[in-house]
Amino acid sequence: xxxxxxxxxxxxGSIKLLLIFGAIITLYVSVIISMYDPExxxxxxxxxxxxxxxxxxxxxxxxxxxxxxxxxxxxxxxxLLMFPxxxxxxxxxxxxARYVDKGSMALLTAAPVxxxxxxxxxMSVLISGILLLVLYSTVLELVCAGSGFPGELDVxxxxxxxxxxxxxxxxxxxICFLASCLFSDTKYSIAFGAGIPIFMYVLQxxxxxxxxxxxxKYFTFFxxxxxxxxxxxxxxxxxxxxxxxxxAAGFYALGIMIFHRKDLHI
Amino acid sequence: MSAIQIExxxxxxxxxxxxxxxxxxxxxxxxxxxxxxxxxxxTTTIRHLMGFLRPRSGSCVIxxxxxxxxxxxxxxxxxxxPGEISFFEDMTGREFLKFITxxxxxxxxxxxxxxxxxxxxxxxxxxxKMSKGMKQKLGIVAxxxxxxxxxxxxxxxSGLDPLMQSRFIDLVGEEKKKGKTILMSSHMFEEVExxxxxxxxxxxxxxVAVDAADALRERHxxxxxxxxxxxxxxxxxxxxxxxxxSGLQVTVTARQSLEQIxxxxxxxxxxxxxxxx
Numbered sequence: 001x002x003x004x005x006x007x008x009x010x011x012x013g014s015i016k017l018l019l020i021f022g023a024i025i026t027l028y029v030s031v032i033i034s035m036y037d038p039e040x041x042x043x044x045x046x047x048x049x050x051x052x053x054x055x056x057x058x059x060x061x062x063x064x065x066x067x068x069x070x071x072x073x074x075x076x077x078x079x080l081l082m083f084p085x086x087x088x089x090x091x092x093x094x095x096x097a098r099y100v101d102k103g104s105m106a107l108l109t110a111a112p113v114x115x116x117x118x119x120x121x122x123m124s125v126l127i128s129g130i131l132l133l134v135l136y137s138t139v140l141e142l143v144c145a146g147s148g149f150p151g152e153l154d155v156x157x158x159x160x161x162x163x164x165x166x167x168x169x170x171x172x173x174x175i176c177f178l179a180s181c182l183f184s185d186t187k188y189s190i191a192f193g194a195g196i197p198i199f200m201y202v203l204q205x206x207x208x209x210x211x212x213x214x215x216x217k218y219f220t221f222f223x224x225x226x227x228x229x230x231x232x233x234x235x236x237x238x239x240x241x242x243x244x245x246x247x248a249a250g251f252y253a254l255g256i257m258i259f260h261r262k263d264l265h266i
Numbered sequence: 267m268s269a270i271q272i273e274x275x276x277x278x279x280x281x282x283x284x285x286x287x288x289x290x291x292x293x294x295x296x297x298x299x300x301x302x303x304x305x306x307x308x309t310t311t312i313r314h315l316m317g318f319l320r321p322r323s324g325s326c327v328i329x330x331x332x333x334x335x336x337x338x339x340x341x342x343x344x345x346x347x348p349g350e351i352s353f354f355e356d357m358t359g360r361e362f363l364k365f366i367t368x369x370x371x372x373x374x375x376x377x378x379x380x381x382x383x384x385x386x387x388x389x390x391x392x393x394x395k396m397s398k399g400m401k402q403k404l405g406i407v408a409x410x411x412x413x414x415x416x417x418x419x420x421x422x423x424s425g426l427d428p429l430m431q432s433r434f435i436d437l438v439g440e441e442k443k444k445g446k447t448i449l450m451s452s453h454m455f456e457e458v459e460x461x462x463x464x465x466x467x468x469x470x471x472x473x474v475a476v477d478a479a480d481a482l483r484e485r486h487x488x489x490x491x492x493x494x495x496x497x498x499x500x501x502x503x504x505x506x507x508x509x510x511x512s513g514l515q516v517t518v519t520a521r522q523s524l525e526q527i528x529x530x531x532x533x534x535x536x537x538x539x540x541x542x543x
Contacts (some may be wrong), residue, residue: 106351
């Protein structure tokens with residue numbers, strides 16, 4: 001099912017992006033966790049009170065008491081959503097659609113390798129990248145919190161939270177992958193693969209602002225990843241994760257089948 | 267037994283583009299020349315053989331295997347040079363060949379070295395920086411290095427200088443001697459004439475002629491018998507023009523080149539079209 005030579009080549013192609021996004025995440029996570037300070041919290045809370053719309057649009061709410069609550073407010077609204085999402089968009093498009101568009105897919109299909117294997121391998125590369133980013137973020141959070149504030153972090157809560165985050169990004173990746181398999185033109189692959197997740201994120205920002213715009217949350221899949229519900233152990237939080245995971249699996253399978261059957265003008 | 271069999275293949279892109287009800291066969295061990303101008307449908311036909319496109323009507327079969335449904339099995343026996351080669355530009359030539367070797371699961375790499383020497387290609391450069399000719403050579407090495415039974419070559423000599431074109435034609439000749447089946451598309455008459463047993467001519471998506479290369483040539487041959495004044499000039503005439511001498515009469519044969527034959531199939535139509543405009 002997996003072609004090792006192709007997997008290796010494509011993972012090499014992911015390294016640069018993984019390093020860049022890994023570095024950005026390192027910077028933000030370490031700085032933000034080190035900023036956790038009950039005294040400073042009050043300052044941040046005062047920001048949130050002074051301009052609640054702006055702060056809550058990027059998921060930052062006032063009055064996050066615990067360290068994990070603080071991290072949810074300041075990391076899981078923007079940083080840990082946006083950067084893995086950019087990775088999904090860039091790699092998702094490059095793994096299938098760009099090769100078809102440029103014609104170099106002919107190198108891969110003119111060999112005794114099934115198209116199912118090609119698509120499955122490319123999907124594995126995308127999933128591996130997402131997994132590495134979320135895993136790295138988790139380890140980083142554990143290390144930063146553990147060294148800065150020993151014993152203050154709810155480790156089990158954090159792990160559950162990141163399982164949810166992983167499922168969210170697997171789902172975003174599946175949209176990008178599906179678009180990449182569906183369109184033979186990078187123009188459309190990017191329009192859909194990047195357009196849908198970014199549009200959904202904008203809706204999520206709107207919904208966060210509250211008021212009548214809160215209804216927007218019914219139209220964005222980001223609502224399915226709800227850190228507060230996950231941490232509270234509510235059924236709706238777990239259900240959201242499961243829905244994301246099931247849809248992701250469906251989209252990946254659909255993408256592979258479409259690539260298997262499509263005409264390639266290469 | 268046919269190695270390659272195309273029956274009633276139709277692929278309509280609309281606007282008169284595509285291929286319409288194409289049928290031909292290539293026998294095992296035969297070299298088939300596929301001639302036609304740009305946009306005639308050569309590449310479209312080849313894409314069907316490669317399993318890139320699903321036939322909307324008709325069928326393509328290679329060695330008894332359906333080119334669409336069993337494309338991975340077909341591909342195990344194929345060597346392919348695309349009409350427009352697009353490589354992974356981030357790699358060097360050597361990295362690319364190594365990748366293809368592993369990707370295809372080829373064990374033996376001796377042939378690769380031999381081909382690189384034959385075409386005087388240094389694969390150490392980045393593909394992005396290679397000239398068109400170098401890329402074409404790299405494509406040739408990649409297509410031949412796993413020693414396939416069947417070669418599908420889409421305008422394989424484009425970008426090569428005359429010396430390398432001639433080396434390529436020698437290579438194709440050697441492969442033919444080894445019993446390989448070859449389908450070579452071209453608008454280069456000479457390379458087809460020199461290498462192919464049979465020739466199919468495609469025009470606006472339709473096959474206009476499929477015949478033995480010799481027969482095609484024969485049909486366009488004219489013979490003249492000239493009577494000369496004396497024996498000495500008759501002998502000299504026969505020598506200079508390659509004629510057959512019998513007494514004072516010399517019989518000479520004028521062969522139209524394949525190019526002229528080709529023009530016969532296309533030329534008339536173009537004039538008619540110009541007339542219509």
